[in-house]
Amino acid sequence: MSKLFSRGYSLSKRDLGILLVLGGTVGLVGVLAIDVLDAGREGGIGPSQQAALAACVGIVLLGLTLIPLGRDPA
Amino acid sequence: MTSEALAVDNRHVPGSISTAISHVLMAAALLVLTGYLIIYVAYAVNLMQFPFDYDQGEGFELVDTIMFSQGRLPYQNTNEYPFYSSNYPPLFHIMAAPFVWIFGPAYWYGRLLGFLGTLVTAAAIGYAVWREGGHRWIALASGLAFLASNTIYHIGPLFRQHMTMVMFEMLAVLVLAHVNEVSDPRRRRWMLALGIGLILCAGYTKQLAYATAGAAVVFMFIRQPRRAIAFGLGIALVGGLIFLVLDALTGGQWFLQTISANVNEFYLDQTLGLYRLWFSLHGFLLVPAVLYVLYELYFDRLSIYSVWFLAAGANAALSGKWGAGDSYFATSIAALCVLSGICFARILNQRLGSADHALSRRAKRWIIPLRGPLTAVCMIVIPLLYLGYGRAVLHMPTDGPVFGPVASALGLEANADNGFYDSAGRIAGGYADIGHLTTESDIAAGWQIVERVRAAEGDVLSEEAAFNLLAGKPVITNPTQLLNLWLNGQYDATELVTMIERQEFGLIVLRAQFFPTEVLIAIGEHYEQTESIRMNGFDYLLLEPRNQSAET
Numbered sequence: 060m061s062k063l064f065s066r067g068y069s070l071s072k073r074d075l076g077i078l079l080v081l082g083g084t085v086g087l088v089g090v091l092a093i094d095v096l097d098a099g100r101e102g103g104i105g106p107s108q109q110a111a112l113a114a115c116v117g118i119v120l121l122g123l124t125l126i127p128l129g130r131d132p133a
Numbered sequence: 134m135t136s137e138a139l140a141v142d143n144r145h146v147p148g149s150i151s152t153a154i155s156h157v158l159m160a161a162a163l164l165v166l167t168g169y170l171i172i173y174v175a176y177a178v179n180l181m182q183f184p185f186d187y188d189q190g191e192g193f194e195l196v197d198t199i200m201f202s203q204g205r206l207p208y209q210n211t212n213e214y215p216f217y218s219s220n221y222p223p224l225f226h227i228m229a230a231p232f233v234w235i236f237g238p239a240y241w242y243g244r245l246l247g248f249l250g251t252l253v254t255a256a257a258i259g260y261a262v263w264r265e266g267g268h269r270w271i272a273l274a275s276g277l278a279f280l281a282s283n284t285i286y287h288i289g290p291l292f293r294q295h296m297t298m299v300m301f302e303m304l305a306v307l308v309l310a311h312v313n314e315v316s317d318p319r320r321r322r323w324m325l326a327l328g329i330g331l332i333l334c335a336g337y338t339k340q341l342a343y344a345t346a347g348a349a350v351v352f353m354f355i356r357q358p359r360r361a362i363a364f365g366l367g368i369a370l371v372g373g374l375i376f377l378v379l380d381a382l383t384g385g386q387w388f389l390q391t392i393s394a395n396v397n398e399f400y401l402d403q404t405l406g407l408y409r410l411w412f413s414l415h416g417f418l419l420v421p422a423v424l425y426v427l428y429e430l431y432f433d434r435l436s437i438y439s440v441w442f443l444a445a446g447a448n449a450a451l452s453g454k455w456g457a458g459d460s461y462f463a464t465s466i467a468a469l470c471v472l473s474g475i476c477f478a479r480i481l482n483q484r485l486g487s488a489d490h491a492l493s494r495r496a497k498r499w500i501i502p503l504r505g506p507l508t509a510v511c512m513i514v515i516p517l518l519y520l521g522y523g524r525a526v527l528h529m530p531t532d533g534p535v536f537g538p539v540a541s542a543l544g545l546e547a548n549a550d551n552g553f554y555d556s557a558g559r560i561a562g563g564y565a566d567i568g569h570l571t572t573e574s575d576i577a578a579g580w581q582i583v584e585r586v587r588a589a590e591g592d593v594l595s596e597e598a599a600f601n602l603l604a605g606k607p608v609i610t611n612p613t614q615l616l617n618l619w620l621n622g623q624y625d626a627t628e629l630v631t632m633i634e635r636q637e638f639g640l641i642v643l644r645a646q647f648f649p650t651e652v653l654i655a656i657g658e659h660y661e662q663t664e665s666i667r668m669n670g671f672d673y674l675l676l677e678p679r680n681q682s683a684e685t
Contacts, residue, residue, distance in 0.1 A: 063358050070355045072490070075435075106401050114447075125430070131490045132434055133355050 072128035079122025086115040151509040158516035159270055165523035166274060169281035172529050172536070176570060177248040177290035181241040183571040185579040185599040187669060189645055191292040192598030193219065193611045195238060198226040199602075202233035208379070208386040211618060212625045214632075216610040218390045220617060223379075224337040225294035238602050243292030250300040251289040254467055255279045257303045261310070261438070261471050266478020274519050275474030282466050283414055283526050283557040284459045287568050295460045298339040302441075303467050305331035309349055310437045313356045325360075329367045336372060340391065344448035345441060345464065346372075352437040394617040397455040404453030411449070411462045414557060417522035418473040425476035432493050433486030438475065442468035455620070456613065459557075477515045483508060528555040530570055550670035551575075571669055578668035582642065585664070585675055589639030596644045609638075612647045619649035630655045636678035643674040 062068060070078075090111045094104065104112070125133075147155075186192045197207040197219045207219035207226075219226075225246070232242035259276030263269055279285055289296050309328040315321040332349060335342035346368055353361035379387040412419060426439040445465035452461035483504060485497060500507070531540035532552035545554045553569035579599070586593045587604040595601050598608045610629070618624035626649055632638065633655040641660050646653060660676035667673070 064362070066359060067357070068359065069357060072431075072488075075355065107399065110401075121430075128431065128488075128490045128492065131488050131493075 070133045071130045072125045072133050073130065075133040076122045076125030076128070079118050079125065081122075083115045083118030083122060086118065087112060090115060147505070147509050147512055151512050155512035155516060158513060158520065159274075162516045162519035162523065163270065163274060163277070165520060166277035166281050169286070169523070169526070169528075170277060173280050173286055173289065175530070175536075176286065176568070177244065179570045180290045181244050181248075183576065183579075183669075184240060184603065185576075185668065186597040187240075187571065188288075188291050188293065188567050189597065189647075190613060191240060191243070192602070192608075193614075194221070194226065194243060194292045194294070195240060195602065196598050196608050196611070197221070197223075198229040198243065199233055199238055201226045202230035206379075206383055206387075208383040208390045210386060211390075211610075211615055212628060214609075214628065215607055216615065216629050217608060218386065218611060218614050220390050220394050220611075220614050221294055221339060222337040222391060224334055225297045225339075228297070240292050240599070244290045247288075247293060247296045248290040250297040251280060251285060254296070254300045254303045257300075257307050258467060258470050258474070261303075261307050262474035262478055265310075265436070265438075265475045266482065266484075268478035268481055271474050271478040271481065271515070275470045278418060278473075278519065278522060279467055279470040281523065281526050282470075283528050283555060283568070284411075284462055284466055286528060287557075288460045288463065291567075293460075294338050295341075295463060298335050298342050299463050299467055301331050301335035301338060302342055302345040302464055305335060305345065305349065306437050306441050306468075306471075309352070313353075313360070325364060325367070329364065329371065332368055333372050333375070337375065340395065341448065341451070341461065341464070344444045348441040348444035349437065351444070352435070352440045355435055355440070389618075389623060390614065393621060393623060394614060395454075396621060397457075397617060398620065400453045400455070402453075403457075404450055407452045407459055407462065408449070410459065410557060411465070414526050415466060415469060415522070417518045417525060419469050421476045421518065422469040422472035425472050428476070428486065432488045432496065434488075436475075438468060438471045442472050456617065473518075477511075477518075480511045481508070481515065526556060528553070528557065528568060530554075566670060569670070575669045578666050578673075582666050582668065582673055582675070585666075586640060586642065589677075591637060591639045593640045593642065594633075594638040595640075595642040596647065597642070600642060610648075615652070616647050616649055619651075624649060626651050633659055636660070636680070639677075641676040643676065644671050 063074075090108050091104075093108065180187055196217070200207045201223060206223075207217070209218045211218045225243075229243050229246055232239075236242060255276035258279050259272040262275040263272035266272070280289070285296070305328050308324055308331060312321060312324045312328065315324060328349065332342065332346045335345060350361055350365045350368070353364045376387070383390075422442060426442060429435050429439050442465060445468050449462045449465050451457060452459065485500075486493065527545075529540060529545070530536040530552055531545050531547045531554050540554065547554055548558065549555050549569050550566065551569040551572055555568050557568075559566060582600050583603045586595065586600045586606060592609055593601055593604070593606050594609050596612050601608045615624055615626070615629075619626065629652060633641075633652065636659055638660075641656055643656075648656070656676065659679060661679050662674050663677045664675040665672050666675065
């Protein structure tokens, strides 16, 4: 983590891939958590949530493809 | 030797036939795009001569501007007379305020500012493409493509702040694109400060610019996480301070009117319809822009333009909010014009990416032997893409001595008001119906309404501000803002409803009836329609107190 904020450090494609996987996963959990936290809500996973879930899955998959590209700058 | 230098050294020189065909096609594409510029200028000049609301709500932008010119803030308590407030940040109105001092209340200067903002944005797009791609004709086509977009055409010359926001966003992105490569620390700090300033200008022109601020921070984080923290803090601290000062000066009305009131109901169908429209109009440039983002992601470094395009494209999902529309795509259109232009210019100049990993090495081994035929094909395909774009965004007047014969030759028939063809049709899922030119009869109808307002006794409740302003009467309410607040449970209509029940308004002028339901019910019970005047494609309903009408 200290390296990430060191002077002159730039994200690699691998770093970006990991961040996208983490971000997409957090988003995925967050969108699903709406139904858990907002217990009074009716109708299950709605169309807007489905679109958001699809976007999060897409971000995770994109991140996974970047990880093998290694230290090349993002 | 860098890979870019290698690319230049080994550049394939295309044959003279493909070069000649390419030049002819590019000239044709530029001719078509220049034609749209002429149509855009004609529309802008026409609107500047129209003294009334063209798009609903312009008049309230003028009222905000008048208030700022008088040193007053328009963020007021809407529960009390005159029930007026604004839901937009102040910068655009402050920019227009000096015109009020010189020319008095008028629409033309607000429309002129919006129009000039689009020209600055187009020039900045062209400059960005030229700087990154080094191809002047593609740079020119990119700037013109922005102005040719139906969406930009619709809203560019309106007295609205949206395109001024896009101008500040584009300028901010242009300034920040290479800030990390500046070696002189003093110059770099100045550029960062300028970038922060432009982003704040965009945000204080319209709230939607938060996506561009986010994109800039993400880009800075990718390039230099350490610098991104200082950059993000700079935006947050200065922007937050201005926010707190405005909120304190207005007793909390700033937050209520510009933030809380803008949390409106979301219609997914409207968003999906507008995304479809966005794709159908801009697909010829949108697809290359998306491919270029993927190219940068895997084979080069991500530019701020790509991050900005992704953020703006995602942010356009908010177009499904009540009150939103195609204008929410304007930033993404600017970004896609930049990206597609850079993509085309780099292809034509045979500039390869800088990535050096196994995948990129394999791709280069495959693509370098094919570079010659691929470039020759692209020299033909790229102008054709601009021509295809020109066909997709087709919009023009179908009447008049200049446009009439051209429309006839193209076999176009009007599909909108006042003899206008628009490939966008009616905006998907929305309610805006703009783009046509206004006529003398529209102006005459507007003055007819002004005369009726002037003749009415006492105050007049008008859904558009122009009639009251031109009749010398106070502007009462900003209906859509009342509706925004009411839908959020933050508006108490008691005082306004009481005035309507007491028939304190000599006349009520309605257009879209964007008032809270209880206000509309009170109007229906205590007023009756005595006249309907058609202006600019809309029926303006004139209502008088019921008893008074019965006597006359």
